[in-house]
Amino acid sequence: MDIRPLYDRILVKRVENPIKSKGGLFLPESASEKPSEGEIIAIGQGRLAEDGTVKPLAVRVGDRILFSKYAGNEIKIDGEERLVLREDEVLGIVEA
Amino acid sequence: MDIRPLYDRILVKRVENPIKSKGGLFLPESASEKPSEGEIIAIGQGRLAEDGTVKPLAVRVGDRILFSKYAGNEIKIDGEERLVLREDEVLGIVEA
Amino acid sequence: MDIRPLYDRILVKRVENPIKSKGGLFLPESASEKPSEGEIIAIGQGRLAEDGTVKPLAVRVGDRILFSKYAGNEIKIDGEERLVLREDEVLGIVEA
Amino acid sequence: MDIRPLYDRILVKRVENPIKSKGGLFLPESASEKPSEGEIIAIGQGRLAEDGTVKPLAVRVGDRILFSKYAGNEIKIDGEERLVLREDEVLGIVEA
Amino acid sequence: MDIRPLYDRILVKRVENPIKSKGGLFLPESASEKPSEGEIIAIGQGRLAEDGTVKPLAVRVGDRILFSKYAGNEIKIDGEERLVLREDEVLGIVEA
Amino acid sequence: MDIRPLYDRILVKRVENPIKSKGGLFLPESASEKPSEGEIIAIGQGRLAEDGTVKPLAVRVGDRILFSKYAGNEIKIDGEERLVLREDEVLGIVEA
Amino acid sequence: MDIRPLYDRILVKRVENPIKSKGGLFLPESASEKPSEGEIIAIGQGRLAEDGTVKPLAVRVGDRILFSKYAGNEIKIDGEERLVLREDEVLGIVEA
Numbered sequence: 001m002d003i004r005p006l007y008d009r010i011l012v013k014r015v016e017n018p019i020k021s022k023g024g025l026f027l028p029e030s031a032s033e034k035p036s037e038g039e040i041i042a043i044g045q046g047r048l049a050e051d052g053t054v055k056p057l058a059v060r061v062g063d064r065i066l067f068s069k070y071a072g073n074e075i076k077i078d079g080e081e082r083l084v085l086r087e088d089e090v091l092g093i094v095e096a
Numbered sequence: 097m098d099i100r101p102l103y104d105r106i107l108v109k110r111v112e113n114p115i116k117s118k119g120g121l122f123l124p125e126s127a128s129e130k131p132s133e134g135e136i137i138a139i140g141q142g143r144l145a146e147d148g149t150v151k152p153l154a155v156r157v158g159d160r161i162l163f164s165k166y167a168g169n170e171i172k173i174d175g176e177e178r179l180v181l182r183e184d185e186v187l188g189i190v191e192a
Numbered sequence: 193m194d195i196r197p198l199y200d201r202i203l204v205k206r207v208e209n210p211i212k213s214k215g216g217l218f219l220p221e222s223a224s225e226k227p228s229e230g231e232i233i234a235i236g237q238g239r240l241a242e243d244g245t246v247k248p249l250a251v252r253v254g255d256r257i258l259f260s261k262y263a264g265n266e267i268k269i270d271g272e273e274r275l276v277l278r279e280d281e282v283l284g285i286v287e288a
Numbered sequence: 289m290d291i292r293p294l295y296d297r298i299l300v301k302r303v304e305n306p307i308k309s310k311g312g313l314f315l316p317e318s319a320s321e322k323p324s325e326g327e328i329i330a331i332g333q334g335r336l337a338e339d340g341t342v343k344p345l346a347v348r349v350g351d352r353i354l355f356s357k358y359a360g361n362e363i364k365i366d367g368e369e370r371l372v373l374r375e376d377e378v379l380g381i382v383e384a
Numbered sequence: 385m386d387i388r389p390l391y392d393r394i395l396v397k398r399v400e401n402p403i404k405s406k407g408g409l410f411l412p413e414s415a416s417e418k419p420s421e422g423e424i425i426a427i428g429q430g431r432l433a434e435d436g437t438v439k440p441l442a443v444r445v446g447d448r449i450l451f452s453k454y455a456g457n458e459i460k461i462d463g464e465e466r467l468v469l470r471e472d473e474v475l476g477i478v479e480a
Numbered sequence: 481m482d483i484r485p486l487y488d489r490i491l492v493k494r495v496e497n498p499i500k501s502k503g504g505l506f507l508p509e510s511a512s513e514k515p516s517e518g519e520i521i522a523i524g525q526g527r528l529a530e531d532g533t534v535k536p537l538a539v540r541v542g543d544r545i546l547f548s549k550y551a552g553n554e555i556k557i558d559g560e561e562r563l564v565l566r567e568d569e570v571l572g573i574v575e576a
Numbered sequence: 577m578d579i580r581p582l583y584d585r586i587l588v589k590r591v592e593n594p595i596k597s598k599g600g601l602f603l604p605e606s607a608s609e610k611p612s613e614g615e616i617i618a619i620g621q622g623r624l625a626e627d628g629t630v631k632p633l634a635v636r637v638g639d640r641i642l643f644s645k646y647a648g649n650e651i652k653i654d655g656e657e658r659l660v661l662r663e664d665e666v667l668g669i670v671e672a
Contacts, residue, residue, distance in 0.1 A: 003162060003188040006154055011188060036651070042188075045154070047628070052143070052151040055628040058582055058621070066579060066660070068649045073164045073187055075132070084162070084187040091649055091660040092579040092587060092618075099258060099284040102250055107284060138284075141250070148239070148247040169260045169283055171228070180258070180283040195354065195380040198346055203380060234380075237346070244335070244343040265356045265379055267324070276354070276379040291450060291476040294442055299476060330476075333442070340431070340439040361452045361475055363420070372450070372475040387546060387572040390538055395572060426572075429538070436527070436535040457548045457571055459516070468546070468571040483642060483668040486634055491668060522668075525634070532623070532631040553644045553667055555612070564642075564667040 001078050008047040012038035012083040036069040057087050064094040104143040108134035108179040132165045153183050160190040200239040204230040204275040228261040249279050256286040296335040300326040300371040324357040345375050352382040392431040396422035396467040420453045441471050448478040481558050488527040492518040492563040516549045537567050544574040584623040588614040588659040612645045633663050640670040
């Protein structure tokens with residue numbers, strides 16, 4: 001089952017964010033907190049402007065993004081948790 | 097009894113969302129929660145722009161959609177529960 | 193006593209919404225709840241746009257409409273309860 | 289003492305709204321509730337649009353109007369209670 | 385010390401509002417309540433429109449005005465209480 | 481350390497507002513309350529309009545201003561308390 | 577791991593703000609409070625205007641800024657705390 005988000009919404013799969021300490025060690029994040037990092041797996045057709053035109057988004061499918069932990073709507077697709085965000089809720093793009 | 101939604105509103109019939117696990121098994125969702133997936137059974141004439149013109153919607157009758165579980169207004173038509181949403185409350189369209 | 197609503201407001205008389213079950217039986221709604229269906233008995237001259245012009249409404253006198261049960265203002269006309277809604281509070285038009 | 293309301297504000301004198309029952313009898317409203325019907329005794333010069341121009345109001349001095357019971361600001365003029373409303377708070381005009 | 389209000393703000397001195405009863409008697413208002421009537425002692429240069437231009441106000445220095453009792457900001461000038469309002473908080477102008 | 485405020489923000493140093501009574505005596509304000517009068521020590525480059533242009537401010541460095549006691553953000557510069565306000569939070573300019 | 581903020585967002589690293597007293601002594605701030613001063617380490621492509629165009633920001637990478645202590649979203653990058661702000665949350669730029 002695929003989901004096509006509408007307008008400026010994007011579909012995101014949360015990814016674990018392994019914490020690399022200064023010394024190069026990887027520490028797991030607190031298990032009780034969902035990661036606020038994810039990969040974009042689908043994007044809408046663009047932001048709807050006030051005049052009814054649709055403007056392209058700045059994010060792309062495959063982008064790794066950061067978002068606020070309270071952002072978006074949780075949905076389930078084939079039993080897997082996904083997140084639907086608005087592009088404006090994306091704090092930044094991770095450049096590896 | 098048919099309902100014609102106004103402007104950017106859409107009429108939705110909730111549908112059960114069978115959960116397919118990774119292994120192919122179907123698991124019922126929690127019975128206490130209404131599905132947040134539905135089929136569009138009618139749409140309004142379009143979104144009313146600030147200048148008074150009406151812009152076509154991006155959704156179509158028959159689309160299978162996802163929405164937030166707190167979205168919309170519950171109504172009853174011939175004893176059946178239906179939901180009236182604004183198009184902006186549609187998180188995405190399910191592409192089978 | 194007649195009421196002429198202003199701009200995008202409409203005057204509505206609630207009507208009972210007999211529930212027709214799948215088997216064709218009519219069941220009364222819960223007596224403790226006011227119907228959220230009504231008939232439009234008067235409409236305003238149109239929606240006031242930001243530039244000061246007035247745009248025609250999409251609803252007509254005589255339309256049977258659905259609305260949210262918390263919508264509008266209750267008024268009394270000659271001892272009868274009426275409801276004043278904004279057109280934007282109309283969820284849809286009932287097409288018999 | 290006369291009051292000239294500013295812009296889209298109107299000055300209103302509440303009037304008793306005798307309730308006429310279906311059978312033609314007049315019943316007093318509950319004494320504990322102020323009437324939400326009134327007569328316009330003065331109006332402002334017009335609604336201030338975003339571009340700074342002033343647009344004429346749709347109500348006139350002498351109009352009998354209905355309004356929500358929580359609308360407006362109570363003032364006293366020569367010891368008499370009056371109400372200052374914005375035109376947008378007028379639900380409708382009573383046509384006798 | 386003089387105060388020059390900015391943009392659409394006005395500087396107001398509260399004045400006692402002697403209540404004249406129908407019979408011509410003057411009754412003092414409740415002592416525990418500040419009067420919501422005042423005289424304008426200074427006005428700003430005009431309302432700032434969205435396009436950055438400044439539009440003239442409809443009130444003048446010397447106008448006697450009514451305002452909501454919760455409107456504005458209290459300030460002290462040379463130990464005297466004054467009120468700074470926005471023009472939009474003026475309910476009406478008293479015409480003697 | 482100098483601070484350059486952004487856009488329509490201004491940097492303000494609170495100043496004591498000696499209260500001059502009618503008889504010419506100076507009374508200290510209540511010690512428990514911060515003065516809501518200050519001197520502008522820096523201003524931003526101008527207000528950002530919706531179209532992206534920057535409009536000049538009406539206040540100048542050196543202006544003595546009044547503001548609401550809840551306005552703005554407190555900051556510390558070299559251990560001294562300063563206040564950052566938006567120009568719209570300035571109630572008026574003191575003209576000595 | 578680098579983060580590219582979107583639109584008018586900026587990525588900020590908090591920096592300690594040593595307090596210099598009038599006499600030239602440096603006093604540590606209260607340890608229990610995070611500094612509300614930081615250095616910009618990345619900026620978005622610009623503010624998205626209502627017409628869909630992108631306007632350049634007034635801040636630059638490397639700017640030392642002040643912000644309200646409740647502003648922005650905390651994120652972790654490689655185990656280090658960073659802050660994502662909108663440019664509008666920047667109170668001012670520190671000029672050394």
